[in-house]
Amino acid sequence: MTVYPSFLDALALIAFGGLAGFINVLSAGGSMLTLPLLMFLGLPPQAANATNRVSIVFQSISAVGNFRRAGASQVGLSLRLAVPAVAGSMFGVWLALLVSDALFEAVLVTVMAASALMMLLPQPALETRSLTRERLTPVVYLAMFAIGVYGGFIQVGVGVLFIVVLYRLLKIDLTQVNVFKVFIILIYTLPALAMFVYHDQVRWSYGLLLAVGSMSGAWLAVKVNMGPRGALWVRWLTLVMIAAIIVRLVMS
Known part of the structure; x- marks a missing residue:
């Protein structure tokens, strides 16, 4: 199905995409802005959920490339963590294609509220260390599978x-967490997006405009990837916007 946004909608997609790309690399919560935006612009919940993955793929490509150029690369370990996440994402997409629009919207409001509450929790000051292959236990792989299901x-x-x-x-410092995070998300989102494309749920004109903004935001975020202090103001900005979006979703 071919659907094209209006000029103002296109500007909103690029702007929110840029903000989401920046937020996703430095902290978390970018999709809590872009997924509701796609729904507010008239896409059905299932199509919005699928179309949002276009932006996720492109911003992740941008972030991974820039992290590698900056010398922050953990390809081998990231691939090991990504394998169970890919398996989980396939199951997650299958579940997403089964649920009704009404149920999906209810889940969206619930997880946005829960995620916002988790973001409010203070991060404990931990003694961090580098990740090694020996520390990748079955519990870690199971956790990656669960994240993959949720992400899919x-x-x-x-x-x-x-x-x-x-x-x-695993007690990895937050700067390195961001490096692993964007790589794993890229790997498991590619097959998830392919499944949504197969089921004709992706609205490419919306997704590509969102991606233009998100790649720019991801590029900028890599330049200022400074761990918890650098991301603190980003978290609070995200929480304010999430609160406004939840209110709008509940009232619509």
Whole structure:
């Protein structure tokens, strides 16, 4: 199905895409802005959920490329973590294609509220260390599978789950968490997007405009990737916008 946004809608897609790309790399929660935006612009919930993945793929490509050029690359370990996430994402997409629009909207409001609450929790000051292959236990792989299921289903707030697993469980510093996060998300989102394309749920004109903004935002975020202090104001800005969007979703 070919659907084209108006000029003002196109500007909104680029602007929100840029903000989401910046937020997703530095912190978490970008999809909590872009997914509702696509719905507000008239896309059905399932199509909005699928179309949002176009932006996720392109911003992740931008972020991974820039991280590698900056010397922050963990390809081998990232691939090991991505394998169970890919398997989980396939199951998550299958679930997403089964649920009704009404149920999806209810889930969206619930996970946005839950993710916002998790973002409010203070990050404990942990003694961090580098990730090695020996530290990748079955529990870690199971957690990556669960994140993949969630990301394949809805994606919203998935960065919060990566912070819980990689920072709190594995005690990797938050700057490195961002490096692993964008690589793993790229790997599991590619097959998830392919499944949505196969089921004709992607609205490319919307997704590509969102991607233009998100790639720019991701590029800028890599330049200022400074861990918890650098991302603090981003978190609060995101929370304010999320609160406004939840109110709009509930009242619509």
